[in-house]
Amino acid sequence: MGHFTRTDQRTCTDSSIRHQHKDRWSMRVMQNPQNEQTREVLDDHYSIQLPLIVDKKNQKPSSAKVHTGSTIDHLAVLPKSHRVDASLVPPQISENQARQGILSLIQRGLIPPAAELTLDPAPVGHKQVALHDPTNKERDKQNVIAEGPYHFAGVRFDETAPEERYAFMAAEAVSGSPPVEKKPRNLAHRRIPQKLEPVQTKTFEMKFQPLPPPTTPASGDFKSNNFRFPIQHGKVRELSPEFMAYKQNYCLCWGSIVTMLKHLEKLLTNYAVPIAFVNGDRLADLAMEFELDSQRPSVDDLLSVLVNKDDVIAIVKRPGQRYMGPFGKEQAATKIQSTFRRYVTRKWYLEHRRLKWASGVIAITWVMNVKMSQVRKQLKYTRQANMETFRTRSKKFAANWNRIKNSRRVVIHVPSLGYAQHIRESIGDFGIRQNTQFARLCDLRDPNVDVIYVSPVPINDETLQYYAKLVGLKTAVDSSDVAKQSTDIQERYKIIVPEAVKSFPTHRMCLATHLKYSPRALRRIKAIIKGKDAYIVPGMTHLDDIDVAAILGVPILSGEPDVMSLYSSHSGSKRIFASANISTPPSEYDVYSIGQVYESLAQLVTENLDVRTWLFKLDDEFDGRGIAFCHVTDHLRCHVWVVKESQRYGDKWNKKWAQEPAFLKIQHEIPEILQQYAEPCNKSIYPSWQLFLEAFLSKGGVIEACPPSESVTALKVDMLIEPSGKISILTAGDQIHAESPFACWGVSTPQSSVEPDDLNKACVKVAEACKARGVIGHFTIDFVTFIDPKTDEQVLWAVDLSLSYSDTAAMNQLIHFVTNAKWDGRSHELTIDPPRQERTGRRRRKAESQTQSDLNTNLNRYAVLSTRLLNSNLAVIHYSVFFQMCRAHGIGYDIKEKQGTMFTLIDSFNRENLGMVTIGDNLQGALSTFARNLSVLHQEFSTTNMQGNTNFLAAIEDIEAILGTTLTNEEEEIAETEN
Numbered sequence: 001m002g003h004f005t006r007t008d009q010r011t012c013t014d015s016s017i018r019h020q021h022k023d024r025w026s027m028r029v030m031q032n033p034q035n036e037q038t039r040e041v042l043d044d045h046y047s048i049q050l051p052l053i054v055d056k057k058n059q060k061p062s063s064a065k066v067h068t069g070s071t072i073d074h075l076a077v078l079p080k081s082h083r084v085d086a087s088l089v090p091p092q093i094s095e096n097q098a099r100q101g102i103l104s105l106i107q108r109g110l111i112p113p114a115a116e117l118t119l120d121p122a123p124v125g126h127k128q129v130a131l132h133d134p135t136n137k138e139r140d141k142q143n144v145i146a147e148g149p150y151h152f153a154g155v156r157f158d159e160t161a162p163e164e165r166y167a168f169m170a171a172e173a174v175s176g177s178p179p180v181e182k183k184p185r186n187l188a189h190r191r192i193p194q195k196l197e198p199v200q201t202k203t204f205e206m207k208f209q210p211l212p213p214p215t216t217p218a219s220g221d222f223k224s225n226n227f228r229f230p231i232q233h234g235k236v237r238e239l240s241p242e243f244m245a246y247k248q249n250y251c252l253c254w255g256s257i258v259t260m261l262k263h264l265e266k267l268l269t270n271y272a273v274p275i276a277f278v279n280g281d282r283l284a285d286l287a288m289e290f291e292l293d294s295q296r297p298s299v300d301d302l303l304s305v306l307v308n309k310d311d312v313i314a315i316v317k318r319p320g321q322r323y324m325g326p327f328g329k330e331q332a333a334t335k336i337q338s339t340f341r342r343y344v345t346r347k348w349y350l351e352h353r354r355l356k357w358a359s360g361v362i363a364i365t366w367v368m369n370v371k372m373s374q375v376r377k378q379l380k381y382t383r384q385a386n387m388e389t390f391r392t393r394s395k396k397f398a399a400n401w402n403r404i405k406n407s408r409r410v411v412i413h414v415p416s417l418g419y420a421q422h423i424r425e426s427i428g429d430f431g432i433r434q435n436t437q438f439a440r441l442c443d444l445r446d447p448n449v450d451v452i453y454v455s456p457v458p459i460n461d462e463t464l465q466y467y468a469k470l471v472g473l474k475t476a477v478d479s480s481d482v483a484k485q486s487t488d489i490q491e492r493y494k495i496i497v498p499e500a501v502k503s504f505p506t507h508r509m510c511l512a513t514h515l516k517y518s519p520r521a522l523r524r525i526k527a528i529i530k531g532k533d534a535y536i537v538p539g540m541t542h543l544d545d546i547d548v549a550a551i552l553g554v555p556i557l558s559g560e561p562d563v564m565s566l567y568s569s570h571s572g573s574k575r576i577f578a579s580a581n582i583s584t585p586p587s588e589y590d591v592y593s594i595g596q597v598y599e600s601l602a603q604l605v606t607e608n609l610d611v612r613t614w615l616f617k618l619d620d621e622f623d624g625r626g627i628a629f630c631h632v633t634d635h636l637r638c639h640v641w642v643v644k645e646s647q648r649y650g651d652k653w654n655k656k657w658a659q660e661p662a663f664l665k666i667q668h669e670i671p672e673i674l675q676q677y678a679e680p681c682n683k684s685i686y687p688s689w690q691l692f693l694e695a696f697l698s699k700g701g702v703i704e705a706c707p708p709s710e711s712v713t714a715l716k717v718d719m720l721i722e723p724s725g726k727i728s729i730l731t732a733g734d735q736i737h738a739e740s741p742f743a744c745w746g747v748s749t750p751q752s753s754v755e756p757d758d759l760n761k762a763c764v765k766v767a768e769a770c771k772a773r774g775v776i777g778h779f780t781i782d783f784v785t786f787i788d789p790k791t792d793e794q795v796l797w798a799v800d801l802s803l804s805y806s807d808t809a810a811m812n813q814l815i816h817f818v819t820n821a822k823w824d825g826r827s828h829e830l831t832i833d834p835p836r837q838e839r840t841g842r843r844r845r846k847a848e849s850q851t852q853s854d855l856n857t858n859l860n861r862y863a864v865l866s867t868r869l870l871n872s873n874l875a876v877i878h879y880s881v882f883f884q885m886c887r888a889h890g891i892g893y894d895i896k897e898k899q900g901t902m903f904t905l906i907d908s909f910n911r912e913n914l915g916m917v918t919i920g921d922n923l924q925g926a927l928s929t930f931a932r933n934l935s936v937l938h939q940e941f942s943t944t945n946m947q948g949n950t951n952f953l954a955a956i957e958d959i960e961a962i963l964g965t966t967l968t969n970e971e972e973e974i975a976e977t978e979n
Helices: 006-030 038-046 080-084 095-099 102-107 162-175 241-249 251-270 280-289 299-303 309-316 328-399 421-425 430-445 461-471 474-479 488-492 511-516 519-529 543-552 561-568 570-580 594-607 639-654 656-677 689-699 756-772 807-819 844-855 872-876 879-888 923-941 952-978
Strands: 228-232 275-279 409-417 449-454 493-496 533-540 587-591 613-618 627-631 701-705 712-721 727-736 746-749 777-787 794-802 822-824 829-831 862-870 899-905 913-920
Touching: 006 038, 228 241, 228 251, 241 251, 251 275, 251 280, 251 299, 275 280, 299 309, 328 543, 409 430, 409 511, 409 519, 409 543, 430 449, 430 461, 430 533, 430 807, 430 862, 430 899, 430 913, 449 488, 449 519, 461 488, 461 493, 461 879, 461 899, 474 807, 488 493, 493 519, 511 543, 519 543, 533 543, 533 561, 533 777, 543 561, 561 570, 561 794, 570 587, 570 701, 570 756, 570 794, 587 594, 594 613, 594 656, 594 689, 594 701, 613 689, 627 656, 627 689, 639 656, 656 689, 712 756, 712 807, 727 756, 727 807, 727 952, 746 807, 746 923, 756 777, 756 794, 777 807, 807 862, 807 899, 807 913, 862 923, 862 952, 879 923, 913 923, 923 952
Parallel strands: 409 449, 409 533, 449 493
Antiparallel strands: 228 275, 587 701, 613 627, 613 701, 712 727, 712 777, 727 746, 746 862, 777 794, 822 829, 862 913, 899 913
């Protein structure tokens, strides 16, 4: 221990006196702000730098001239052109403008407000913060630095090396438990500075600004204590040191904490939790969160403040734990009662809702039923009114028919196919099928007739131009001079397309229905026929034809739709033929049950053992679509025995008692034969016998014998019953079959297979029977003729009746239009007028010689026609190119000779369907020309690799067979003449 000398003591005393004097002087200086030494004293002792305050009172006023107004330049803004057009390139920003700051540039528009700005270098740098172990609460006082103007008493320094700190953090993350406490390291080797020099800062020449007031730190930012206390059996130990310390620490917000603590105690009591440890800090945070919230905290919120949260959750979620508390039984009883009441109430509610829904459905159904019944009554009343109007107009039409047909009139052609909906659905290209009668325009050959043709499909300009040229040939045909073509006739016809055709493209409505729902088309027709005699010529009559006629106020050249539909069926035609007393094939009609099928067929086979094939025809089908066939006798095991029995009985075979044993045997075999060997003709509609049989039994049909001959010719006769009752035969021709032996593909006219007198008698009988049943207008009769193998006599059978305007009748109008030929219904001949000769006085002898040569000219004309030409390769060729091909191959029409080929354009857009008629002075020539045209066109359209979908080849084969038969008949006639 050292000793002080007197000298040292006196020196210390002087030094302390000097320091005391200096300190008093410094305090005196600091108390006087006006003293010039104040700045130095504060800077030396306290490192406080005061701002420089300029004494404005001592400054002398400036002698310069005072400027009024703004003394600064206006800042540049975004030009107006850039504010109007944002696509222009922004102007350049100068360095002076950039010094104004980013906010100034944005406010002046030099930088777009939505621009994304990046500061380089960034004003804020990121660095990883070291984390401390919260369990290590020791304070190393050696690290507390109290020297200088900064105080670090509340700052704890990280004493571990970086490698050790990272290893510590990794171990804690992997193990999930606090690390083992380590011994404190010896920090003697670390150098601790004894004195810190004050930081030299720059003095700013600016006014003194007061410092902002201190802010209150956020809750939990400086929580150094971790308060934990237990809740045992739903109660807090309020006298425990932990709880007392927690209560003292949070005394300022204890009211909200107590409220939250009561909720937590109630939860733990209700669930009989034996003990739970509460994190006081979390509880305080939760209390502050719900302090101003009117809602109660949820169970999850309350459990989030527990330290042993997982253990408590396991107890709370245990089934039945809710009722283990002090009032568990009462709560369980309440729960059971409420659950049962809920079950009963919900059951009642569901039943009530079901009954309410059912009552709503019943009410809606009843309302809809009432409305539908009202609509039905209204429609029924409207149809009855229209029908009465139709009958009244028909009577007036019949009374005035002789005047109307010889005066100026308008014929409205509506080629509608008013078949049943399911039949229309099964017809491909239904609109094109209705448009095959475009040749109805040729009614213009009568100078008193104006034609309105209602088209079921849109017509393009190319097709319209073709028909304009066709009808313009009328003058040239009359004069036999091609140069004399007139355009005046074009004003006498109108082609109208109902707008509903485009509105309902997929509904398969008939043309009459489309026209009924086309008000613009109806208004146009009304305007055309205003003040003129007019009537409608329908196709297959439909109820909507009656409505259209009622709207237009014109009669219809047809009978009532129900009558026309009834007798157009196969069973209805059998009734007509039976009443007309003409020859028909053995048949049974109005068959509706399977038992009737077997019984009727067995009876027919028993009575007609020479018939090999039997046909099944659906009542509501047409054109050979609903026909099936079966070669019964080829598969009948008892056929030989039945034939012997018929020969044994001889003339008595017609008796029922003689046929009874054979009938029973045949009836026994019929079901098996039909099941195995019956086959529909059109398999695209009826793929199998079962489907055909279902349709046959649901719609009804006819069982009919097929002619027992290998050579059978089918005939088609078109007739007209005028409103006055006059019957006329319009045309008669032999059918051409291409796609099916039971479907008519084309016709050669006039017919040359049957004696005209025999055919006329049968036709007149049928017409009289139809007229007696109220049938008016156009209709078609189908016949078949063959040589009976038993008697070697020609047989004529009537097989079908169609009470509608046919394609053959329309094409017949075209033939008469381009030839001016006259049809002789008695002899079935089509003849033209002899060519005109100009006679002069100088050349009388020459004219006489020419007249003599005209007597030798063949004036008869024969035609082969079809509206069913189909070739899918036609779709790639425009009509202009098509006609150029025809000219190149000599396919055309000679107006002077009244011979050649004419076409009808049916499909304006797809161009796959076509109509054609060839006219010649003999049947063989017309058939040969027709076949040659088909062959040439097929070769032009098709190649070996692209045949397409066509019926040209099948038609050529049938025509060649007809030509062979015709040549054979001519040779036989020549042989008979020579003999």
